[in-house]
Amino acid sequence: MSLEKEPEVQRALDQLTTLLQDNEVVQRYQNVKARIDQNTAVHTLEEAIKQAQKEAVHFAHYGKPEAEKQALKRADELTKQLEEHPLVIAYRESLSEANDLLQHLTGLIQKEINDAIEDETKHD
Structure with missing residues (x-):
């Protein structure tokens, strides 16, 4: 790619970034992520899981298998609670949708680039 096209690429990238930020799927993900970041119940569960x-x-280090088993059981129970939290479920769903959108766009961009390269090599 020639250097004189770089500003054009940057403008296109800026436009794409703006479009993505304005996209409903991305906005929904950002909203849910912000709610998760501010949710004390979710953070309390995360900390309790880490502690367990x-x-x-x-x-395990001190050779107490029964206590280890109980701590692991508690961690599993807390993890299940976290995974079933409505906000965590919404977060995972919105993350998956946003990821699907980005993968689709990446595929389209990759196809456009590959097509342009093919056209360029055919004309050389």
Whole structure:
């Protein structure tokens, strides 16, 4: 690609970025992510899971298999609660939708680039 086309590429990239930021799927994802980031219940569950996992490692290190088993069971129960939290479910769904959109756009861009390269090599 020649250097004089770089500003054109940058403008196209800026336009695409703006379009993505304005896209309903991306906005929904950003909204849910912001709600998750501010949700104390979700953060409390995450911290409790980490603590139970640390306890399990600690108990394993000191040869206390029954205590380790209980800590792992507690971590699993807390993880299940976290995964079933409505906000976490909404987050995963919106993340998946946004990811699908980005993968689709990436595929379209890749196809356009490949087609342009093919056309260029045919004319050389």
